[in-house]
Amino acid sequence: MKPSTEQLQARLKSLADPVRMRLIALCGRAECSVSELTTVTGQSQPRISQHLKQLCAVDLLERFRDGHFVFYRVPAVGADATARRRVLSLLPDDEPQFAVDLERLRELRDYEDAAPTAAADRSLHRALVELTVARPLGDLLDIGCGQGRLLKLLASRAQRVVGVDIDANARRLARAEMLLADLPNCTLRHGKMGALPFADNEFDTIIFDDVLREAGDPVKALGEAQRLLRAGGRILLLAALGETDAAELKRRFSTYAATAGLRMAPPRAIPDKSPSWLLAVATPADHASAAA
Numbered sequence: 153m154k155p156s157t158e159q160l161q162a163r164l165k166s167l168a169d170p171v172r173m174r175l176i177a178l179c180g181r182a183e184c185s186v187s188e189l190t191t192v193t194g195q196s197q198p199r200i201s202q203h204l205k206q207l208c209a210v211d212l213l214e215r216f217r218d219g220h221f222v223f224y225r226v227p228a229v230g231a232d233a234t235a236r237r238r239v240l241s242l243l244p245d246d247e248p249q250f251a252v253d254l255e256r257l258r259e260l261r262d263y264e265d266a267a268p269t270a271a272a273d274r275s276l277h278r279a280l281v282e283l284t285v286a287r288p289l290g291d292l293l294d295i296g297c298g299q300g301r302l303l304k305l306l307a308s309r310a311q312r313v314v315g316v317d318i319d320a321n322a323r324r325l326a327r328a329e330m331l332l333a334d335l336p337n338c339t340l341r342h343g344k345m346g347a348l349p350f351a352d353n354e355f356d357t358i359i360f361d362d363v364l365r366e367a368g369d370p371v372k373a374l375g376e377a378q379r380l381l382r383a384g385g386r387i388l389l390l391a392a393l394g395e396t397d398a399a400e401l402k403r404r405f406s407t408y409a410a411t412a413g414l415r416m417a418p419p420r421a422i423p424d425k426s427p428s429w430l431l432a433v434a435t436p437a438d439h440a441s442a443a444a
Contacts, residue, residue, distance in 0.1 A: 156235065162210045163239050171195060172203045176226065177243055177250040178257060179213055182331045183225035183339055192256045212236065218342050219320045228312045228337060229291075261328040275423040276390075277305050279431055283388070284309040290356025293380065295345050295373075296363030300326030300338075307335040310357070314350075316343040345373040348380060355380050359388045364408065365401075374412035378436050387414065389432040393421070401430050413437050 153161075167173050174193055178184055186204070190197045204224055207213040214227045226240065227233065243250075280302070289310040294302055297315030299322050307313045307330070315338065317323055323340040330338040343349050345360070345367055358377045367373040377387050389405050402419045409416040409432075416434040421427035 159210065159232075160235070160239065163212055163236075166206055166210050166212065167239070167242075169203070171199075172207055173243065174249060174253055175200070175203055175207060175224075176212060176240065177247070178253055179224050180226040180240060180243075181254060181334070181336050182257065182327065183223040184257065185221045185223050187221075188257060188260055189224070191260055192253050212239070216341070218323065218340070225339060226336075228339070258328075258331055261324075261331060273301075273428075276429045276431070279420065279422050280306065280388075281309070283433070287386070288356075290382075290385070291354065293348075293350070293355040293358045294361050295343075295348070295359060295377070296361040296366075297326060297340070298322045298361065300329040300340075302359060302361055303338055304329050304333050304335065307333070307338050311337065313338045314355075315340045316345075316348065318342065318344060346376055348376055350380050352379055353382045356382050356385045357388065358385070359390060362390055362392050364389055365391060365404070370404075370408045371411045374408060374414060374434075378412065378414070381436065385435070387434045389416075389419070389430075389434060391430045393428055393430055398427055398430055402432075405430070405432050409434050 167176065171193060175189060178189065178192065186197060186200060189204070190200050193200065204213060204215070208215060211232060212226065213224045215222055215224050227236065284306065289306060291312045292306060292310040292314070294313070294315045297303055297317050298319070300315055303313055303315045303326060313335070315326055317326070317340070320342070323342065326340050341349065345363060346369060358381060360373070360377070364370050364373060374387070381387065391401055393401065398421045405419055406416060413436060414434040415437045416432055419430050419432035422429040422431055
Protein backbone atom coordinates (compact mmCIF):
# COMPACT_ATOMS: atom_id res chain seq x y z
CA MET A 153 0.00 0.00 0.00
CA LYS A 154 0.99 3.64 -0.45
CA PRO A 155 2.55 5.37 2.57
CA SER A 156 -0.48 7.66 2.83
CA THR A 157 -2.80 4.64 2.98
CA GLU A 158 -0.66 2.99 5.63
CA GLN A 159 -0.70 6.20 7.66
CA LEU A 160 -4.49 6.39 7.41
CA GLN A 161 -4.74 2.81 8.62
CA ALA A 162 -2.45 3.58 11.58
CA ARG A 163 -4.46 6.66 12.51
CA LEU A 164 -7.78 4.87 12.38
CA LYS A 165 -6.33 2.10 14.51
CA SER A 166 -5.11 4.64 17.08
CA LEU A 167 -8.59 6.16 17.31
CA ALA A 168 -10.17 2.77 17.97
CA ASP A 169 -9.29 3.11 21.65
CA PRO A 170 -11.95 5.13 23.58
CA VAL A 171 -9.41 6.88 25.82
CA ARG A 172 -7.28 7.99 22.87
CA MET A 173 -10.43 9.26 21.18
CA ARG A 174 -11.21 11.36 24.29
CA LEU A 175 -7.66 12.72 24.31
CA ILE A 176 -7.89 13.75 20.66
CA ALA A 177 -11.25 15.43 21.26
CA LEU A 178 -9.81 17.44 24.16
CA CYS A 179 -6.56 18.37 22.44
CA GLY A 180 -8.50 19.45 19.38
CA ARG A 181 -10.26 22.08 21.52
CA ALA A 182 -7.30 23.27 23.60
CA GLU A 183 -3.66 22.51 24.27
CA CYS A 184 -3.52 20.32 27.37
CA SER A 185 -0.84 19.23 29.82
CA VAL A 186 -0.36 15.61 30.85
CA SER A 187 -1.55 16.37 34.39
CA GLU A 188 -4.73 17.99 33.03
CA LEU A 189 -5.46 15.03 30.78
CA THR A 190 -4.81 12.62 33.65
CA THR A 191 -7.22 14.45 35.94
CA VAL A 192 -9.95 14.89 33.34
CA THR A 193 -9.94 11.29 32.13
CA GLY A 194 -9.34 9.68 35.52
CA GLN A 195 -6.54 7.57 34.05
CA SER A 196 -3.07 7.05 35.49
CA GLN A 197 -0.23 9.23 34.23
CA PRO A 198 1.77 6.31 32.75
CA ARG A 199 -1.29 5.13 30.84
CA ILE A 200 -2.07 8.62 29.52
CA SER A 201 1.57 9.14 28.56
CA GLN A 202 1.52 5.89 26.58
CA HIS A 203 -1.65 6.94 24.76
CA LEU A 204 -0.16 10.34 23.95
CA LYS A 205 2.99 8.71 22.63
CA GLN A 206 0.96 6.58 20.24
CA LEU A 207 -1.07 9.56 19.03
CA CYS A 208 2.09 11.56 18.42
CA ALA A 209 3.60 8.64 16.52
CA VAL A 210 0.82 8.84 13.92
CA ASP A 211 1.00 12.65 13.84
CA LEU A 212 -2.44 13.23 15.31
CA LEU A 213 -0.90 15.14 18.22
CA GLU A 214 2.17 17.30 18.71
CA ARG A 215 3.95 18.04 21.98
CA PHE A 216 5.82 21.11 23.18
CA ARG A 217 7.37 22.24 26.44
CA ASP A 218 6.25 25.38 28.22
CA GLY A 219 8.30 25.98 31.36
CA HIS A 220 7.99 22.94 33.61
CA PHE A 221 5.05 21.50 31.69
CA VAL A 222 4.65 19.57 28.44
CA PHE A 223 1.53 20.34 26.43
CA TYR A 224 -0.20 18.39 23.67
CA ARG A 225 -2.46 19.66 20.89
CA VAL A 226 -3.72 18.68 17.47
CA PRO A 227 -1.26 20.22 14.98
CA ALA A 228 -2.71 23.23 13.19
CA VAL A 229 -0.22 23.29 10.31
CA GLY A 230 1.96 20.90 8.34
CA ALA A 231 2.04 19.19 4.98
CA ASP A 232 -0.43 16.58 6.23
CA ALA A 233 -2.92 19.03 7.77
CA THR A 234 -5.72 18.31 5.28
CA ALA A 235 -5.53 14.54 5.70
CA ARG A 236 -5.44 14.95 9.49
CA ARG A 237 -8.55 17.12 9.47
CA ARG A 238 -10.40 14.54 7.39
CA VAL A 239 -9.66 11.82 9.91
CA LEU A 240 -10.58 13.96 12.91
CA SER A 241 -13.83 15.05 11.25
CA LEU A 242 -15.02 11.49 11.89
CA LEU A 243 -15.26 12.25 15.63
CA PRO A 244 -18.92 12.86 16.56
CA ASP A 245 -19.74 16.40 17.66
CA ASP A 246 -22.60 15.23 19.87
CA GLU A 247 -20.70 12.67 21.96
CA PRO A 248 -21.72 13.34 25.63
CA GLN A 249 -18.38 12.11 27.01
CA PHE A 250 -16.51 14.75 25.01
CA ALA A 251 -18.74 17.48 26.46
CA VAL A 252 -18.20 16.16 30.00
CA ASP A 253 -14.42 16.08 29.52
CA LEU A 254 -14.38 19.64 28.18
CA GLU A 255 -16.38 20.95 31.12
CA ARG A 256 -14.03 19.18 33.54
CA LEU A 257 -11.07 20.84 31.86
CA ARG A 258 -12.72 24.25 32.21
CA GLU A 259 -13.38 23.63 35.90
CA LEU A 260 -9.82 22.44 36.38
CA ARG A 261 -8.44 25.65 34.94
CA ASP A 262 -10.58 27.60 37.40
CA TYR A 263 -11.38 30.40 35.00
CA GLU A 264 -12.41 33.74 36.46
CA ASP A 265 -14.16 36.41 34.40
CA ALA A 266 -11.89 39.20 33.22
CA ALA A 267 -12.46 42.81 34.20
CA PRO A 268 -14.88 44.84 32.00
CA THR A 269 -13.33 46.36 28.90
CA ALA A 270 -12.69 50.10 29.24
CA ALA A 271 -14.05 52.55 26.68
CA ALA A 272 -10.54 53.32 25.36
CA ASP A 273 -9.88 49.61 24.91
CA ARG A 274 -13.14 49.23 23.00
CA SER A 275 -11.94 51.95 20.61
CA LEU A 276 -8.70 50.07 20.14
CA HIS A 277 -10.55 46.83 19.50
CA ARG A 278 -12.67 48.50 16.83
CA ALA A 279 -9.53 49.86 15.14
CA LEU A 280 -7.93 46.41 15.10
CA VAL A 281 -11.06 44.77 13.72
CA GLU A 282 -11.15 47.42 10.97
CA LEU A 283 -7.65 46.34 9.97
CA THR A 284 -8.88 42.76 9.54
CA VAL A 285 -11.53 44.00 7.11
CA ALA A 286 -8.93 45.82 5.01
CA ARG A 287 -6.73 42.73 4.86
CA PRO A 288 -7.14 39.24 6.40
CA LEU A 289 -4.92 38.38 9.36
CA GLY A 290 -3.95 34.93 8.09
CA ASP A 291 -1.58 33.32 10.61
CA LEU A 292 -1.24 35.74 13.53
CA LEU A 293 1.54 36.10 16.11
CA ASP A 294 0.90 38.25 19.21
CA ILE A 295 4.17 39.12 20.94
CA GLY A 296 3.53 40.02 24.58
CA CYS A 297 0.04 38.54 24.57
CA GLY A 298 -0.40 38.68 28.36
CA GLN A 299 -3.69 37.11 29.39
CA GLY A 300 -4.85 36.92 25.78
CA ARG A 301 -7.15 39.94 25.38
CA LEU A 302 -6.18 40.48 21.73
CA LEU A 303 -6.02 36.76 21.02
CA LYS A 304 -9.61 36.49 22.18
CA LEU A 305 -10.61 39.44 20.01
CA LEU A 306 -8.85 38.41 16.81
CA ALA A 307 -8.73 34.60 16.85
CA SER A 308 -12.01 34.13 15.01
CA ARG A 309 -10.68 36.42 12.25
CA ALA A 310 -7.41 34.53 11.79
CA GLN A 311 -6.51 31.09 10.49
CA ARG A 312 -4.03 30.32 13.25
CA VAL A 313 -3.11 32.37 16.32
CA VAL A 314 0.01 32.10 18.47
CA GLY A 315 0.49 34.13 21.63
CA VAL A 316 3.96 34.61 23.09
CA ASP A 317 4.72 35.88 26.58
CA ILE A 318 7.57 35.42 29.06
CA ASP A 319 5.15 35.32 32.04
CA ALA A 320 4.07 31.73 32.78
CA ASN A 321 1.09 32.86 34.85
CA ALA A 322 -0.13 35.09 32.01
CA ARG A 323 0.08 32.14 29.62
CA ARG A 324 -1.89 30.00 32.07
CA LEU A 325 -4.65 32.60 32.27
CA ALA A 326 -4.63 33.04 28.51
CA ARG A 327 -5.16 29.31 28.04
CA ALA A 328 -8.19 29.53 30.33
CA GLU A 329 -9.50 32.47 28.27
CA MET A 330 -9.05 30.62 24.99
CA LEU A 331 -10.76 27.50 26.35
CA LEU A 332 -13.75 29.45 27.67
CA ALA A 333 -14.08 31.32 24.35
CA ASP A 334 -13.81 28.00 22.45
CA LEU A 335 -10.94 29.13 20.22
CA PRO A 336 -9.10 25.93 19.25
CA ASN A 337 -6.91 27.72 16.69
CA CYS A 338 -4.97 29.45 19.50
CA THR A 339 -1.76 28.27 21.09
CA LEU A 340 0.48 29.84 23.76
CA ARG A 341 4.26 29.74 23.85
CA HIS A 342 7.11 31.03 25.98
CA GLY A 343 9.46 33.26 24.05
CA LYS A 344 11.55 36.42 24.04
CA MET A 345 10.92 38.94 21.30
CA GLY A 346 14.54 39.02 20.18
CA ALA A 347 14.78 35.25 19.62
CA LEU A 348 11.43 33.65 18.90
CA PRO A 349 11.03 29.85 18.53
CA PHE A 350 9.45 29.83 15.07
CA ALA A 351 10.51 29.14 11.49
CA ASP A 352 11.17 31.81 8.88
CA ASN A 353 8.15 33.16 6.98
CA GLU A 354 5.63 31.54 9.32
CA PHE A 355 3.19 34.42 9.95
CA ASP A 356 1.11 36.90 7.96
CA THR A 357 0.47 39.36 10.80
CA ILE A 358 2.66 40.09 13.83
CA ILE A 359 1.60 42.30 16.74
CA PHE A 360 3.97 43.88 19.24
CA ASP A 361 1.41 44.03 22.03
CA ASP A 362 2.62 47.01 24.11
CA VAL A 363 6.08 45.49 24.59
CA LEU A 364 8.38 47.14 22.06
CA ARG A 365 9.41 49.90 24.49
CA GLU A 366 10.50 47.21 26.93
CA ALA A 367 12.83 45.58 24.42
CA GLY A 368 16.51 46.00 25.21
CA ASP A 369 17.06 46.28 21.46
CA PRO A 370 13.83 47.29 19.67
CA VAL A 371 15.47 47.23 16.24
CA LYS A 372 16.65 43.66 16.79
CA ALA A 373 13.12 42.70 17.88
CA LEU A 374 11.69 44.19 14.69
CA GLY A 375 14.33 42.35 12.66
CA GLU A 376 13.29 39.10 14.30
CA ALA A 377 9.68 39.86 13.39
CA GLN A 378 10.70 40.42 9.78
CA ARG A 379 12.35 36.99 9.74
CA LEU A 380 9.01 35.42 10.71
CA LEU A 381 6.91 37.50 8.32
CA ARG A 382 5.67 36.14 5.00
CA ALA A 383 5.81 38.22 1.85
CA GLY A 384 2.96 40.71 1.88
CA GLY A 385 2.64 40.47 5.66
CA ARG A 386 2.50 43.32 8.14
CA ILE A 387 3.66 44.24 11.63
CA LEU A 388 1.37 46.08 14.05
CA LEU A 389 3.03 48.22 16.70
CA LEU A 390 0.76 48.78 19.67
CA ALA A 391 1.57 50.81 22.78
CA ALA A 392 -0.35 52.26 25.71
CA LEU A 393 0.10 55.98 26.21
CA GLY A 394 1.17 56.74 29.74
CA GLU A 395 4.14 58.76 30.82
CA THR A 396 5.31 58.89 27.19
CA ASP A 397 3.14 61.22 25.11
CA ALA A 398 1.88 60.36 21.64
CA ALA A 399 4.30 62.63 19.76
CA GLU A 400 7.34 61.16 21.49
CA LEU A 401 6.15 57.61 20.99
CA LYS A 402 5.47 58.26 17.29
CA ARG A 403 9.01 59.57 16.95
CA ARG A 404 10.44 56.47 18.62
CA PHE A 405 8.40 54.10 16.48
CA SER A 406 9.41 55.95 13.32
CA THR A 407 13.08 55.71 14.30
CA TYR A 408 12.86 52.02 15.19
CA ALA A 409 11.03 51.21 11.94
CA ALA A 410 13.39 53.17 9.68
CA THR A 411 16.47 51.63 11.29
CA ALA A 412 14.98 48.13 10.91
CA GLY A 413 14.20 48.71 7.23
CA LEU A 414 10.45 48.99 7.67
CA ARG A 415 8.00 51.25 5.89
CA MET A 416 5.53 52.56 8.48
CA ALA A 417 2.21 54.29 7.89
CA PRO A 418 1.51 57.35 10.10
CA PRO A 419 0.74 56.03 13.62
CA ARG A 420 -2.82 56.48 14.83
CA ALA A 421 -3.76 57.75 18.32
CA ILE A 422 -6.79 55.92 19.76
CA PRO A 423 -9.33 57.25 20.58
CA ASP A 424 -9.03 60.59 18.82
CA LYS A 425 -9.86 62.55 21.97
CA SER A 426 -7.77 61.88 25.09
CA PRO A 427 -5.96 58.97 23.42
CA SER A 428 -4.85 55.97 25.45
CA TRP A 429 -3.26 53.89 22.70
CA LEU A 430 -0.98 54.29 19.71
CA LEU A 431 -1.29 51.93 16.75
CA ALA A 432 1.07 51.81 13.79
CA VAL A 433 1.23 49.46 10.80
CA ALA A 434 4.55 48.62 9.16
CA THR A 435 5.76 46.43 6.31
CA PRO A 436 9.28 45.52 5.20
CA ALA A 437 10.56 48.16 2.81
CA ASP A 438 11.31 45.55 0.15
CA HIS A 439 7.74 44.24 0.17
CA ALA A 440 5.71 45.32 -2.80
CA SER A 441 2.52 45.98 -0.83
CA ALA A 442 2.18 49.15 1.20
CA ALA A 443 1.06 49.25 4.80
CA ALA A 444 -2.70 49.30 5.23
